[in-house]
Each structure stands twice: as C-alpha cells, then as structure tokens.
Amino acid sequence: MLTSLELCAGAGGQALGLEKAQFHHEALVEIDKHCCNTLRHNRPKWTVLEEDMRLFKEDAHKYKGIDLLAGGLPCPPFSKAGKQLGQADERNLFEDAIDIIDAMRPRAIMIENVRGFLDAVFEDYRKHLQTQLKRLGYHTEPRLLNASDFGVPQLRPRVVIMAIEESRVEDFSWPLPGVRKPRTVGQVLKKMMAENGWQGAEAWAKQANEIAPTIVGGSKKHGGPDLGPTRARKAWASLGVEGRTIAPEAPGVDHVGMPRLTVPMVAKLQGFPDNWHFTGAKTNAYRQVGNAFPPPVAAAVGKQLYEALTARRLYAVA
DSSP: OEEEEEESOTTSHHHHHHHHTTEEEEEEEEOOHHHHHHHHHHOTTSOEEESOHHHHGGGGGGGTTOSEEEEOOOOGGGOTTTTOOGGGSTTOOHHHHHHHHHHHOOSEEEEEEOGGGGSGGGHHHHHHHHHHHHHTTEEEEEEEEEGGGBTOSBOOEEEEEEEEEGGGGGGOOOOOTTSBOOOOHHHHHHHHHTTTOOTTHHHHHHHOOSOBOOOOOOOTTSOSOOSOSHHHHHHHHTTTOOOSSOOSSOOOTTOOSOOOOOHHHHHHHTTOOTTOOOOSOHHHHHHHHHTOOOHHHHHHHHHHHHHHHHOOOOOOOO
C-alpha cells in the first residue's frame, strides 16, 4: 500500500477517493474545525492535523519520502466568482505548497482547483509553478476533468494538477472519461425524496431527468446554505428543486410544490457514500459538502497514480 498526505483536506472527498485507490493516509491537514470533526467522526483512525497549512510547513520534513502529496488548495484566488487575483490573493497557497513539496519530496503530487486556474490570465503563473516543480524533478500537467464523466450525477468541472517524478512520466496516463454514465437527479434522489412518504416523489423523479448543475459551497462570509445565485437556482428549478434554502429533512406526505434538498441529498449528488456523515449544524455541514471534491473523480485519478508508482520498470539488457 502506498502512502499519502493531504493538504486542505476539507470534509474528505479527495481522501475517500484516494483511500479507494489504495493509498494509506499518513495525515490530513485541515484548518476548519467543522471539517476536522467530520473526518474524525467517519475515520477515527486517520491522523487529522487541525492547523494552518502555512504552520504545517515547518513540520513537512517529517513526512519526507511519502508516495503522494494531495490537496485541494483554496479556490477563490482563481475562481470566476471572485476577483481572480491569483498569486496576489492572500489566500493563495501554491507557493507554500511548493515549499512543502521541497521539504517532503513525494513521488507524486495531485492538487485540485477550479476551472478558472486554466484561464489565460494565469498562464504566466502556471509556467512559474511548472518551472518550480521541474527544478524539484517533477513533470507537471494540469487537466480539466468533468465529474459527470466519472459517474457523478453533476456538472462539476475541476482542474487536477498532476506532478510526478520525471522517471515515472511514461507510466502515468489520465483516466478515461465516460466509463460510468451518470444517473439523473431523479434516479439518484427518488428513494431519499420518498423516505417520509411524500406522494409526489415518483412524479418528481421523472421530471428531474438531467444531471445536477454545479453545486456551490459558499464561504464563511456567505449567509445561509442555498444552491447558488439566481442563475443556478433557475437551473435547479428546471429539475423541480427549490434552491433558495436547504431542508432539514425530506418532504412530508402532503408536501406541495418543489421540494428542497437535504444535506445528505447534496452529498449523494457529490458522489459521497451513504454512510459518510457530515457533522455540525446545517449551514456548516452544507458548506463542507458543497466545497468538496467528488470522491469518484479522486478515485479515478488516484488509481492511475497508484498504477504509475507501482509499475514494474523493464530495462533492456545490453
């Protein structure tokens, strides 16, 4: 079994995927206490370090030689929803990640971020990061992956930045999309919508016959849990979902009108297993789910990295 360490682990989406890909987590670093509680609740044996990644940097050398360094670095610096300040944003942690990589020298690196990271405005910064990683001996390649191509019932494009030792470049290949066709929102959530006896669940499921729009998690500055701005809520409405708030439970027997989603329903649309419980009040739990990296996508990339790192090298005999 190969070893891994995860930075900005959140509520465990990437960690779950890598676990499925047979990586053993040496530690997960996360600053948010609500996410840490969720990680500890679901995996008591995991070592969860509740601290700022910038502070963890001082201890990174203790994990020198680990197989995989993974992470979901803060997205706001590159998100179209923000000012896209990139490296000038105080929340940008890519430079700190480079320092940690230098101290740990993992065999491979897997970092996920928003689609905006690939925008033309950040081309020079991407080249800068690539140069830094090349100096440390890594081949780097970013790739835009759509969660729906890996069985997740949601339109969720994410950038995965893969870096691997130059000697292993030829052993790695990106996972093939479209292997698992995603089910519709209605197919995925029909049973959950009906769990309190709602008589309209069957008809609703037939109407909700597309995959979900991108789920947004919001930030601590954001008010309460909802399914996004006006445009996003219109997309949800076309699926028969009321997106202005998140419900505490499934609709009752006599519910009339569009149903709201619960936190477990949103987690299902993110690709989380049914037994993964998000701790805390509704708002904090929803943010954990909404900001997560879908486990099936992490698993697909993780399996390819595992194969690359365990591939037997064949050398010609002179």
